[in-house]
Amino acid sequence: MATDMVTNSRAEVLRRVRAARGGTSDGVAVRAGWDGIAREYRRKGTREREGLLALLEDRLRDYDARVVRAAGEGVGQSVAKRLVERGVRRMVVPVGLPVEWMPVGWLPASAGEVEFVVDEGLSSEELDDVDGVMTGATLAIAETGTFVLQNVAGQGRRAATLVPDYHLCVVRAEDVVETVPEAMGRLQETAGLATTFVSGPSATADIEMTRIKGVHGPRSLDVILIV
Amino acid sequence: MRVSLFITCYNDTLFPETGKAVVRVLERLGHMVEFPRGQTCCGQMHYNTGYQAEAMPLLERFVAQFRGAEAVVVPSSSCVAMMRDHYPKMAVASGRAELIAEVDALLPRVFEFSEFLTKRLGLEDVGAYYPHRVTYHASCHGLRNLLLGDGPMRLLKAVRGIDLVELQGLEQCCGFGGTFAVKNADVSSAMLAEKTTAVLNTKAEACTACDNSCLMHLQGALHRQRTGVKTVHLAEILAGEDGVGR
Amino acid sequence: MSGVGLDPKTAPTFPMAAKAMLGDTQLRKNVRHATDVIQEKRARVVGEMPDWQELREAGRQIRRHTMEYLDFYLEEFEANCTRAGGVVHWARDAEEARGIVVGLVKASGSDQVIKIKSMTTEEIQLNSALEAAGIHPYETDLAELIIQLGEDRPSHIVVPALHKNRQQIREIFQREMKLPELGERPQDLADAARMFLREKFLRVKTAVSGANFLIAETGGVCVVESEGNGRMCLTLPETLITIAGIDKVLPRFQDLEVMLQLLPRSATGERMNPYNSIWTGVDAASSGDGLRDGPRVFHVVLTDNARTEILADEEGRQTLNCIRCGACQNACPVYRQTGGHAYGSVYAGPIGAILTPQLQEMHHAQSLPYASSLCGACYEVCPVKINIPEVLIHLRNKVVKQNTAGVAGLFDVEAGAMKAMAMIFRSERRFRAAQRLGRVAERPLVRRDGQGEGWIGWLPGLLGGWTQARDLEEMPKETFRDWWERRGRDGN
Numbered sequence: 001m002a003t004d005m006v007t008n009s010r011a012e013v014l015r016r017v018r019a020a021r022g023g024t025s026d027g028v029a030v031r032a033g034w035d036g037i038a039r040e041y042r043r044k045g046t047r048e049r050e051g052l053l054a055l056l057e058d059r060l061r062d063y064d065a066r067v068v069r070a071a072g073e074g075v076g077q078s079v080a081k082r083l084v085e086r087g088v089r090r091m092v093v094p095v096g097l098p099v100e101w102m103p104v105g106w107l108p109a110s111a112g113e114v115e116f117v118v119d120e121g122l123s124s125e126e127l128d129d130v131d132g133v134m135t136g137a138t139l140a141i142a143e144t145g146t147f148v149l150q151n152v153a154g155q156g157r158r159a160a161t162l163v164p165d166y167h168l169c170v171v172r173a174e175d176v177v178e179t180v181p182e183a184m185g186r187l188q189e190t191a192g193l194a195t196t197f198v199s200g201p202s203a204t205a206d207i208e209m210t211r212i213k214g215v216h217g218p219r220s221l222d223v224i225l226i227v
Numbered sequence: 228m229r230v231s232l233f234i235t236c237y238n239d240t241l242f243p244e245t246g247k248a249v250v251r252v253l254e255r256l257g258h259m260v261e262f263p264r265g266q267t268c269c270g271q272m273h274y275n276t277g278y279q280a281e282a283m284p285l286l287e288r289f290v291a292q293f294r295g296a297e298a299v300v301v302p303s304s305s306c307v308a309m310m311r312d313h314y315p316k317m318a319v320a321s322g323r324a325e326l327i328a329e330v331d332a333l334l335p336r337v338f339e340f341s342e343f344l345t346k347r348l349g350l351e352d353v354g355a356y357y358p359h360r361v362t363y364h365a366s367c368h369g370l371r372n373l374l375l376g377d378g379p380m381r382l383l384k385a386v387r388g389i390d391l392v393e394l395q396g397l398e399q400c401c402g403f404g405g406t407f408a409v410k411n412a413d414v415s416s417a418m419l420a421e422k423t424t425a426v427l428n429t430k431a432e433a434c435t436a437c438d439n440s441c442l443m444h445l446q447g448a449l450h451r452q453r454t455g456v457k458t459v460h461l462a463e464i465l466a467g468e469d470g471v472g473r
Numbered sequence: 474m475s476g477v478g479l480d481p482k483t484a485p486t487f488p489m490a491a492k493a494m495l496g497d498t499q500l501r502k503n504v505r506h507a508t509d510v511i512q513e514k515r516a517r518v519v520g521e522m523p524d525w526q527e528l529r530e531a532g533r534q535i536r537r538h539t540m541e542y543l544d545f546y547l548e549e550f551e552a553n554c555t556r557a558g559g560v561v562h563w564a565r566d567a568e569e570a571r572g573i574v575v576g577l578v579k580a581s582g583s584d585q586v587i588k589i590k591s592m593t594t595e596e597i598q599l600n601s602a603l604e605a606a607g608i609h610p611y612e613t614d615l616a617e618l619i620i621q622l623g624e625d626r627p628s629h630i631v632v633p634a635l636h637k638n639r640q641q642i643r644e645i646f647q648r649e650m651k652l653p654e655l656g657e658r659p660q661d662l663a664d665a666a667r668m669f670l671r672e673k674f675l676r677v678k679t680a681v682s683g684a685n686f687l688i689a690e691t692g693g694v695c696v697v698e699s700e701g702n703g704r705m706c707l708t709l710p711e712t713l714i715t716i717a718g719i720d721k722v723l724p725r726f727q728d729l730e731v732m733l734q735l736l737p738r739s740a741t742g743e744r745m746n747p748y749n750s751i752w753t754g755v756d757a758a759s760s761g762d763g764l765r766d767g768p769r770v771f772h773v774v775l776t777d778n779a780r781t782e783i784l785a786d787e788e789g790r791q792t793l794n795c796i797r798c799g800a801c802q803n804a805c806p807v808y809r810q811t812g813g814h815a816y817g818s819v820y821a822g823p824i825g826a827i828l829t830p831q832l833q834e835m836h837h838a839q840s841l842p843y844a845s846s847l848c849g850a851c852y853e854v855c856p857v858k859i860n861i862p863e864v865l866i867h868l869r870n871k872v873v874k875q876n877t878a879g880v881a882g883l884f885d886v887e888a889g890a891m892k893a894m895a896m897i898f899r900s901e902r903r904f905r906a907a908q909r910l911g912r913v914a915e916r917p918l919v920r921r922d923g924q925g926e927g928w929i930g931w932l933p934g935l936l937g938g939w940t941q942a943r944d945l946e947e948m949p950k951e952t953f954r955d956w957w958e959r960r961g962r963d964g965n
Contacts, residue, residue, distance in 0.1 A: 010563040013719065016781035017544045025545035033542060034724055037534045040527040041731070059744060095764075121764050124675045124709050144745035151756065157766040158708040158750070162701060180745075184730035191691045191726040192557065194756055194766050197733070197749035202701040205741060206616040206632055207639055207659040208503070209510035215615060215663050216670065217701025217748065236898065239953045240908050241946075246953035262957050268898040273891060275847060277869030281895035288899065312863075367848035400806045404846025411844060412938030413492045417810045418846070419942065447943025450928060 045143070045178020052142050053225060056176055059145025063200025064213050065221040075170065075226055076103045079134070082168055082222045083114050088131035090115045092122065092164060094156025097136065101170055119160045127159060132166030133218070138190075139175040141183045146199040147171055147223070148183065150190060158194055167218040169198075173227045228258045231296035233289070233337075235303045236268035242439045248466035249302050249340055252353055255466075263292040271309035276406045279317070286317055290329050298347065299333075302340040302462050304369035304438045310337055312372055339369065340462055341437050345378035351385045357467040358388035361459075362431040364422070364445065366438035367400050379437055379461055386464060392429045396421070403444035416448075423448045426456060433459045478598045479626050481833050484817020486840040491807075491815040500636050504628075504812040507635035508803040514742025515800060515854070522738070531731045533858040536794035539722055540784060546689040546722045547775065553692025557754025559771045567597035570776045574599060574681065574714055575606045577772050581712040583608075583679040587670075589696065589703040590614035591683025592630060592797055593716050593776060595819040596832070599681070610681070611673050613702035615666050622649040628813030628821060631740045631799035636812045670702065680706035680768075684717040685796070686732060687773070690725040693753040694773070697736060699746050707750050713768040719775050720793040732796065735856035739798035783831045788867040792827050794857045799824075801851035801861060807844055816841060823851035827864045835871050842868035887935060905954070912948050919947045 018024055047055060057067045070078035080103035083091065093116050102116070117130060136154040137147040147169055149155045161167055177183050187195065202217030213219060230253050234246045253260050269289060270282030289310070293299050301307050311334060318330040344350045363383060369375040383391050402408065402418025409415075423445060426434045434449075434456060436442050442458040449456045484490065494500060519525050539546055551561045562577075564570035578586055586603065588594065588610050600621075603610045612621040616634035620627050623645040627633030634642070643657045646665050655665055682703065686695040694715055696703050707713060723732065729751075737746045756766040783789050802808045802822030813821030818829040818838060826845055830838040842865045845851075851861040877888045897907045919927040927947030932940045939945065951959075 009565050009569060012565055013563050013775070013777045013781065014544055014547065016777065017547065017719070017784065020781050020785035021541065021543065025542040027545065030542045030545050030724075033538050037531060037538055038527075039531050039731075041524040041531055041734075042527075063743075063747075119764065128671070128675060141745070146745045151766045157764055158704060159766070162704045162708065180734050181730040184727055184733075188726060191688075191693065191751075192753045194753070195751040196704065197745060197751075199743070199745040199747050201747070202699070203747050204615050204663060204700045205511075206614070206619070206634055207642055207662055209507045209514075209632070209635070210659045212659045212663045215667055215700035215702065216613070216674070216705055234953050236904070240911065241948060243949055243951060243953035243956055247956060250957075262954070264954065264958075265901050267901060267904045270898075273895055275866055275869070276887075276891065277842075277866070277871075277873035278888075278891045278895065279866075279870045281891060284895070284899050313866075367846070367850075371849035371853055398850070400846050400848035400850070402806065402846055404848065407843065407846045408943075409935055409938035411488050411491065411807070412941050413488065413495050414807055414810050414844075415846070415938075416942035417495055418806050443945075444943065447939070447945060450922075450944045450946070451930070451942065 041181070042179055043181045045182065047142070047178055049173070052176055052178055053173060053227065055178070056140055056142035056145065057225070059142065060200070060223055063145050063203070065145070065200050065223055067223045067225060069225045069227050071227050075101050075224065078224050079103055079168065079170075082224070086132065086166055086220065086222070088114060088166055090117060090130040092117045092119050092127065092130045092133045092160055094119050094135055094154060094160060096153025097134065098154065119156055122160070124159060124163060127163035130164050132168060133161050133164045134168040134170070135161055137169050137171050137175065139177060139183055139186055140171045141180055142176055142178045144180060144199060146197050148187065149196045149198060151194040158196055161196070161198075162217055165218055166220045168222045168224070170224045170226060173225060229297045230258045230260050231293055231299045232260055232262050233266055233269075233293065233299050233301045233306070234262070235301060235306045238302060238439055241443065242460065245302050245439055245460040245462050248460065248462035249300065251466040252462060253300070256348070256350070256353060266292045269306045269309050271306055272405055274309060274313055283317060283321065286314055286330070287326070290326070290333060294329055294333060296336060298343065299337040300340055300343045301337065302437070302460060303440070304339045304366050304373050304375065305440055307337060307339040308368035308372035310334060339373055339375065339437060341379045341382055342373060342375055344382060351381045353382065353385070353465050355386045355465045355467050356388050356469040357386050357464045359433055360390040360392060360431045361433050361435055361464065362392050362394045362426060362429040364394055364401065364426070364434055364436040364441060365397050366436050366441045369437045370398060375437065382461070382465060383435070386467070387469070389464070392431055394429055395425045401441045401444050403441050405440070408444060419444060419448050423452070423454070427454060431456065433457050435459050435461050435464055437461050478595065478601060479814070479818050480598070481818045481829050481838040484838070487815060487817070487844040488840065490817060491811045491844070494811040494815045499638070500812050501810065503636050503638050505809060507632060508809050511632070511742055512803045515739060515803070518738045518742055518744055521744075522734070528731055528734055529856055529858050532735045532856055533794065535724065535728050535731060536796075536857050537791070539724055540720070540790060540793055543719065543722065543784065546724055547719060549689040550687050550692055550722055553689070554754055554773055555692070557692050558757065559692065559754040559773055562772060562774045564774055564776045564778070567776075567778050570597050570716060570774055570778065571599055571602040573774050574716060575602055575608065577712070577714050578603065578608050578679055579606070581679040581770065583677065583712070585609045585611065585677045586679045586681050587611050587613050587673055587677045587706050587710065588617070588680065589682045589698065589706040590617045590633070591681070591716060592819060593683050593718050594681060595627060597716070597776065597778060599716070611670070611677065613670050613673070613706060615663060615700060618666055618670070619645060622646070626814060627819055629799055629802055630797050630820065630822075630824070636814070674705040674709055678710050679712045680710040680714070682706055682713065682715045684715050684721050685736070686723040686729065687717055687721050688723050688726055688729070691753055693726070693751050695729060695749060695751045697746055697749050699741065699748065701748060704748055704750055707752065708767045710768055712770040714772045714774065716774045716776060718780055719777055720780050736796055736798055739800040739854065739856040779832045779834055782834050786831070789827070789831055789864055791859050792831060792864055794859050795824050795828065796857060798856055800854040800856065804850040804854045806848060806850065807846065816844070823861045824859070827861055827868060830868055835868070835875065839872045839875070842872060890935070908952050915948060
């Protein structure tokens, strides 16, 4: 009986849709229709590399993220400096985070001033118990000040970049695109992965439209741009 | 040019001075004005209130009166918006091919008064003189449906003697909206209060617009509150001449 | 715990509800401030985009295309979501949707759910159904939490508590969270919400969400939010139940490149909102670190609830293109005066004025299509170019047809007047006669002012609304056409 009801609802809703539209859609017409959609908007950015990175930095800062640049071996030093500044003691990192991003001497986990905990399936409560998280990113969008995280090595589970109060994200300059369409183009192949667009720290404007940094997600966000 | 005037029902009945001013400006510019006498109403009030069927004969009447016109000039942005936005759909709904064709052929020759001056004739200075402090209210239909832009302001800026002052919140509706003003009288009054406050803040003697329906609404409150500020259609300002007064 | 939901079936007419709201000075100040701020932010970030109009046009075409082939895309979404481990349910109406969700929550073994803000769950009044079944829903969006704890009702699609100021919110939090020392800075209030909800996020095993987009091509779902409460609900619990109207489908992943530009800029005036989550079914742990990511069980409830009725109406259909950004509310001079509650529906403002009566199949909320001066500000800001004024007029026609059907129609005062006017306008002779008659009829109402001008300060019946706040000048002695003919005769 319950199954009947379910089947009937599906059939009924689809019947109503088709009745409203005058019949069943034909796949060829659907594809032709989609191809015919006018897309006159900008697909590609026009900025040179330096302009692009400057735009990203400007847009990230506009949304209360801190941004610094680092190169080569300087990445580890830059990470160390950020973590000391933020006063964090325990950082969670995903499996597969590039080792060269770690401050020299801070690995293995207990060697440095900051303890790194590799996420090998931490519970939500355990994640709530660390001070911050450090990840890479699939790409960043300069025009909107966004970086994109996916469930891949070096970026990890969504929960790990959510529950801790501080997020340090390392972005490679070659992964920066200017526009949203360029980003979606790059993400198309991995569209099935859990994907999160992050633009600045958690925020709300629900009280008198005053933008407040930090509600439930990480309240502080640092970005290191590898150039 | 031979210009056919569609005066609109409420201008004819309530604001004849506007029509006279339109005639004066157009004749001063050397055009021949005619007034097809069978004209009445464009059907906007009926159409917008939900009485679409009642508007249909008025469309037919308009087409019959103006089909031979070289240019139709209408001193009301909302009536022109009615024609441009809805006549083609109404004609299509009638299913009558000849009506569809006639509407399509006629509409490109229909102009709101300021639009006729700026876009059709390419004028800004129409030789007017109006030594008063004036603020301009952009009616919603003029602003959003007809896209008059700064056309009316450019006409006003060219008027000699005028002290033109900008109205804050230009894009805000005055709250008239036809039958909205009586069906939702309380909200309409609240919107109107904002608009009259903006008008009073300009310290203008007169508020002008391309649409007497907004102006009637504004005038109603400006008079009720005994503000001493009057409303005057754009055409009446453009008709002003040195030594003639108003 | 939550207040009685907004129900178009029992709500007073818009003019009546609006009258009450207009008397609430605090509410009007709050609404004015919020809509001013959000409009200003929107204008700034929209102004940055040289291709905004092209994006709007693409957005319109994508939505129109989706509605044209909705059956195809719904089936495609269902197949792909199912393949990825999701379970797709179909609901014909609100009651069926509520039943499905209550059943799924019970099956998950939880008597509590955490909820991310969802207009669809408000529309189907899910919370009261959950409570009736002994399930406690925790709203986790800050504004929704304010509404829930204050036993209030949402008044805006995007910022549902914009009618409350910080002092009012502080009072609610002090009372309901038992925090007598709470400060009144927005930051203090947000911190209190963080503390209050953190424990729920970590503990409650079942979540309910809405959806911004269902991606047919991949079977994925996209949710756009700011606070991270959405991510908490979407990733931490074991069971996730997503409720979406059938109109939420998007053909392909690539189409997000348009929507993710249009929606944040229109909704909150941000270039991109802090978090967009996209997920597809349940994570099979096939990639990366081998760790499972997100809920083990994922359900989608595709809800019709009169959307197919709207789809069947050629002129009303564009209503379904709405992506719920709320820009039309902020721009609407009527909404800005009254706030959202006057609309008697979770969908307030211009979009509510067209969506609500259609969701009620025109049986209720018939006063809403008239809650507009047709100024067009809504159409101008709509990111997918819904011609709201056009739909309003179309729905007014439906209301008139209802009111004038049958014997009752013969006694409808407005309809009688409208028909009489139309009759007059069909003949120049009758029109002239009416003009003369008008001058005679108004005479008893005309009073002379100090300048000797005649003005009317009181009008009877339906026209009385005019003279509430406005005078009317007496009719001039001579009509334009009389002048024109006299001028012709006199040879001027």
